[in-house]
Amino acid sequence: MSKLNRPFYNRDTCTVARELLGCYLVRSWQSSLLVGQITETEAYIGRMDRACHAYQYHKTPRNAIMFAPPGHAYIYFTYGMHHCLNLVTEPEGEPSAVLLRGIRPVCGLEEMARLRYGRSVGELTAYQKKNFGNGPGKLCRALALTREQNGLDLLGEELYVCDAIPELGLLPHGPLEIKVGPRVGIDNSGEAKDYPWNYSVE
DNA sequence: TTCAGGATGTACT
DNA sequence: GTACATCCTGAAC
Numbered sequence: 001m002s003k004l005n006r007p008f009y010n011r012d013t014c015t016v017a018r019e020l021l022g023c024y025l026v027r028s029w030q031s032s033l034l035v036g037q038i039t040e041t042e043a044y045i046g047r048m049d050r051a052c053h054a055y056q057y058h059k060t061p062r063n064a065i066m067f068a069p070p071g072h073a074y075i076y077f078t079y080g081m082h083h084c085l086n087l088v089t090e091p092e093g094e095p096s097a098v099l100l101r102g103i104r105p106v107c108g109l110e111e112m113a114r115l116r117y118g119r120s121v122g123e124l125t126a127y128q129k130k131n132f133g134n135g136p137g138k139l140c141r142a143l144a145l146t147r148e149q150n151g152l153d154l155l156g157e158e159l160y161v162c163d164a165i166p167e168l169g170l171l172p173h174g175p176l177e178i179k180v181g182p183r184v185g186i187d188n189s190g191e192a193k194d195y196p197w198n199y200s201v202e
Numbered sequence: 203t204t205c206a207g208g209a210t211g212t213a214c215t
Numbered sequence: 216g217t218a219c220a221t222c223c224t225g226a227a228c
Binding site for chain 2: 061078079081082
Binding site for chain 1: 218219220221222223
């Protein structure tokens with residue numbers, strides 16, 4: 001398998017956000033492998049982005065991990081019940097990250113259905129299957145990600161991203177038709193709400 | 203198929 | 216005390 005390496009993350013955040021689309025997010029959980037294909041991402045860049053938790057290099061205990069070297073996981077808790085997963089990008093000291101907003105489940109379906117709804121795949125309604133991983137909170141739930149996993153190194157074994165996993169029959173994706181748009185859910189951030197830093201594929 | 207409203211904890215002012 | 220990078224349910228269309 002070809003795990004994405006440190007130099008991949010050590011680049012412009014928007015570039016990383018685009019290139020993550022179609023890649024495979026892998027979570028090692030209780031001796032199972034949970035895999036989802038990334039379908040939607042957003043870029044957050046601290047030095048210039050009011051919507052970013054680390055706007056203008058503002059550092060707090062919560063967002064400290066965004067200042068770490070690229071290739072780490074920034075997971076935070078929001079709205080009283082949900083977690084969001086970000087991948088830290090750009091050189092150490094530049095607080096920026098890519099928010100993962102959507103995945104398509106690929107492996108470990110049964111485990112993910114349990115984590116998400118407490119049911120087996122066969123018991124899910126069509127509506128539940130359709131909305132399995134199309135949101136940042138949902139994807140964290142399906143992959144059993146909480147603040148406990150905040151700060152994980154994406155070059156480790158517990159959580160990482162691959163562009164292909166031949167062992168599982170997952171090949172590199174071909175050219176993608178990438179849709180670009182404004183980011184979701186950040187209406188109170190002045191001009192930053194209009195930045196077209198949301199990327200998605202079908 | 204879309205929509206409004208409620209649930210809920212943490213970080214930060 | 217307030218704001219928040221959200222999700223689910225149930226009711227109406």
